[in-house]
Amino acid sequence: MGYFDAITSSSFKTAKDGRRLFFPWGVFGRGYLIPTEQDFERLHRKVKIYTMVTLPISIAVGAAFGIVGVIMLLPLVMVPYILWAHFQCRDMVSVEEKYTFSESMANQAKGHGRFVLWLLQIAAAAFVAGGIFILIVDPDKWLLAMAGILFFGYCAFMGAKMIAIKNRQDSQSDN
Numbered sequence: 373m374g375y376f377d378a379i380t381s382s383s384f385k386t387a388k389d390g391r392r393l394f395f396p397w398g399v400f401g402r403g404y405l406i407p408t409e410q411d412f413e414r415l416h417r418k419v420k421i422y423t424m425v426t427l428p429i430s431i432a433v434g435a436a437f438g439i440v441g442v443i444m445l446l447p448l449v450m451v452p453y454i455l456w457a458h459f460q461c462r463d464m465v466s467v468e469e470k471y472t473f474s475e476s477m478a479n480q481a482k483g484h485g486r487f488v489l490w491l492l493q494i495a496a497a498a499f500v501a502g503g504i505f506i507l508i509v510d511p512d513k514w515l516l517a518m519a520g521i522l523f524f525g526y527c528a529f530m531g532a533k534m535i536a537i538k539n540r541q542d543s544q545s546d547n
Contacts, residue, residue, distance in 0.1 A: 378483025379427075380420040382476045384412070387469060394464070395471045396457035403471055404464035415460065422453060439519065477530070481537040489538060493531040499524035 385393045385403065392406040394415055406412045426449045433441040481489070503520030506513050 375484070375488060376420050376424050376427075378480050378488075379423050380416060381479040381483045383419050384416060385469075385471050385475060385479070387467075391467075393467055393469060393471070394461070396453075396461060399471050399473050399476050403467045403469055404461045405467055406464070418456075418460075422456075426453075438516075477534055478537050478541070481534040482541055484534065484538070486535075486538060486542075489531060489535050493528060493535065496524045496528035496531055500528060 382398055383395055384406075385395060387393055392409070392412045393403040394406050394412075395401060395403045406415060430442060430445060430449065433445045437444075484492075500521055503517045503524065506520070507517035510517075
């Protein structure tokens, strides 16, 4: 499973009874029963394509134009997804089952390889260090430095949680 498959997995859940569920808003909204395996494959592929297109664009816009650029980009990438998700779910049966943050993280950790998780962790730590460096060298850019430290510090924290989850998953599969 690749990087984008792992990210995409946070929109899907397999219920205890084996039913596949689609959570277009992740842990923040209701889930929908996916009628067939073919429908699951189709939805998964489309969410993955959306992620593969919007994530690099968002990163590029953020690098070129900063947070203001990303904020301006948000409606351009979110409105099509909102409309698409609404269209996809209108004929699907909603379920009462909830999707917890822990389940979402476990799905992502399962999808990511250990190497990728550590690589992302090292990158997040490097960006935190970069923010600290900016804060020391150019204190006038404290807002940029603090934004980087806080955002990538959060990423590092979440990465550490996913590595711990991955370790638990691997130790359970060994037993």
